[in-house]
Amino acid sequence: MKCYVCVKEGRSTDAVAVCIVCGMGLCKDHAIREELDLWEGGYPFPAKKVKAKIPRILCPECYQALKGK
Amino acid sequence: MSDLAKRCIAELAGTALLVYFGAGAAAITLMIARGTDTGTPFNIGIGALGGLGDWFAIGMAFAIVIAAVIYSMGRVSGAHINPAVTVALFATKRFPAGDAGAYIVAQLVGGAIGSLLFAASAGMEAVMVGGLGATAPFPGIGYGQAILAEAIGTFVLMLVIMGIAVDKKAPQGFAGLIIGLTVGGVITTTGNIAGASLNTARTFGPYLVDSLLGGPDLWVYFPIYIIGPIIGAVIAAFFYDYLAGEGSATA
Numbered sequence: 001m002k003c004y005v006c007v008k009e010g011r012s013t014d015a016v017a018v019c020i021v022c023g024m025g026l027c028k029d030h031a032i033r034e035e036l037d038l039w040e041g042g043y044p045f046p047a048k049k050v051k052a053k054i055p056r057i058l059c060p061e062c063y064q065a066l067k068g069k
Numbered sequence: 070m071s072d073l074a075k076r077c078i079a080e081l082a083g084t085a086l087l088v089y090f091g092a093g094a095a096a097i098t099l100m101i102a103r104g105t106d107t108g109t110p111f112n113i114g115i116g117a118l119g120g121l122g123d124w125f126a127i128g129m130a131f132a133i134v135i136a137a138v139i140y141s142m143g144r145v146s147g148a149h150i151n152p153a154v155t156v157a158l159f160a161t162k163r164f165p166a167g168d169a170g171a172y173i174v175a176q177l178v179g180g181a182i183g184s185l186l187f188a189a190s191a192g193m194e195a196v197m198v199g200g201l202g203a204t205a206p207f208p209g210i211g212y213g214q215a216i217l218a219e220a221i222g223t224f225v226l227m228l229v230i231m232g233i234a235v236d237k238k239a240p241q242g243f244a245g246l247i248i249g250l251t252v253g254g255v256i257t258t259t260g261n262i263a264g265a266s267l268n269t270a271r272t273f274g275p276y277l278v279d280s281l282l283g284g285p286d287l288w289v290y291f292p293i294y295i296i297g298p299i300i301g302a303v304i305a306a307f308f309y310d311y312l313a314g315e316g317s318a319t320a
Contacts, residue, residue, distance in 0.1 A: 043143030043244050044158065044234050046076055 003027035005060065019059035021066070032063045077171050079146035081179035083138040087131070087150050088183030088202075088274040089190075094130035095264075096191065096199025096275075098123055103198050110208045116261060124260040125253075132253030139245035151268040152176050153223050153298035154230060157306040163235065173270075180274025188278055196284040203275035204264025205290045212293065215263035219297025220304075222255040223267045227305035236313060266294045267301075 004024040006013040015025030035053040058066065095115060102114035102123075115123045135150075142148040149155045152173045158164035184201045195201055206215040229251045234244040256265040266272045272294035279285055 039144075041144075041147075043139055044147040044149055044154065044230060045163070046072075046147050047144040 001025035003030055005030040017057045019062055020056045021058060021062040024059050026057065026059055030060060032058045032060060034058060034063070073168060073171055076146035076168075077175035079142045079148070080150060080172050080175040081182065083142045083146070083148050083150040084176045084179030084270050084274075085183035085186065086134055086138055087268075088180045088271055089187050090134040091127070091131040092184065092202030092271060092275050093187045093191070093195075094127045095202035096187065096195045098127060099199040099202075100191070100194055111261070113207065121257060125257045127260060128253035128256035128265075131256055132249035134249075135252055136245040136249035139248060143245065146172070150176060150179075150270070151226075151298070151302075152270055153268060153302035154227065156299050157227050157302035158235075160303045161306045161310060176270035177273050180270035180272075181277045182274070184274035184278035188282060193282070196279060196282045200285045200287070201275035201279055203279055203285065203287050204266040204272045204294060205287050206263045206293065207261055210262055212290075215290070215293045216297040216300075218259045218262040219266060219293060220301035222259050222265055223298040223301030224305045224308075225255055226251055226267050227302040228309055231306055231309035232313075236309075263293060263297075267298050269295050269298055 001015040001018075003011075003013040003015045003026050006027055006029075013027040013029075016028050017026045017031040018024070019026060019031075034056050036056060038050045038052055038054055039047050040050055041047040098118070099114045102117040105114065105117040107114060107117045115127065117123070119126070138150055139148045142150075149158070149172060155164060155169050155172045155176070159166060159169040187201060188196050191199070206212065210218075226248070229248055230244075233239050233247050252267065255267065259265045264272075272291065276287055276291060279287070
């Protein structure tokens with residue numbers, strides 16, 4: 001698979017990741033890796049943030065949309 | 070500030086809100102009904118205006134504030150706002166002993182602060198006529214009957230907490246609503262037996278502030294609201310674990 005963003009810009013780059021939201025293939029330059037906090041507990045126990053985080057890969061477009069930018 | 074201190078402040082605030090709005094609704098009902106012919110000695114004023122509807126209204130005041138506290142404080146402290154719930158979670162090894170002790174102290178102090186704030190808001194008539202919504206067995210109800218009614222009511226409350234919140238397989242997001250409505254329903258039915266406290270801190274607050282401000286002295290009944298709720302909650306927690314634990318149909 002090729003990077004969708006690069007193809008749109010007229011380049012051909014191998015994809016190394018897929019956006020978890022829209023599914024587009026992404027090269028290393030266009031893949032945005034985020035880490036989500038993971039919580040456990042909640043009523044009737046206090047919620048605690050666990051050390052482990054959940055990684056996710058996003059394309060620039062979905063990243064901007066999810067951040068509300 | 071330590072994590073435990075913050076959680077204790079949340080328990081204190083939550084219990085204060087419970088007592089202010091819940092017990093406060095009982096006090097206001099007595100103040101409104103003052104001078105009304107109740108017709109029967111079993112009716113001390115709550116019920117003089119709308120029969121069981123008076124208890125339903127008080128139950129709904131509790132239901133709404135319990136739901137509000139669970140949804141707002143549930144992730145912070147767990148929103149037990151009830152020593153019986155804390156003891157039951159401790160007894161089933163779900164809650165550490167040190168935290169449980171601190172929570173219970175915070176809940177008792179919160180109950181007293183809630184009552185004090187209600188007295189400050191509503192005036193001395195709330196103390197002298199409404200007794201700040203303090204619970205006691207109704208005329209004709211014995212000590213043992215009152216303990217039984219409190220134990221059964223708290224059994225239902227804790228059973229619902231276990232099924233809707235403690236059990237990880239329970240649907241998410243309904244705990245505050247269902248637990249609040251459960252308390253409201255229990256109060257509607259058993260309020261006119263022993264006040265349907267279901268909660269040692271909810272009774273402790275009005276008792277303490279009534280004593281401080283010259284209101285009714287009801288301390289002789291306080292053991293009812295320690296023994297009944299704690300027995301009911303602990304039995305419910307173990308009962309649920311037995312029914313839904315390893316090897317059961319839902320495990």
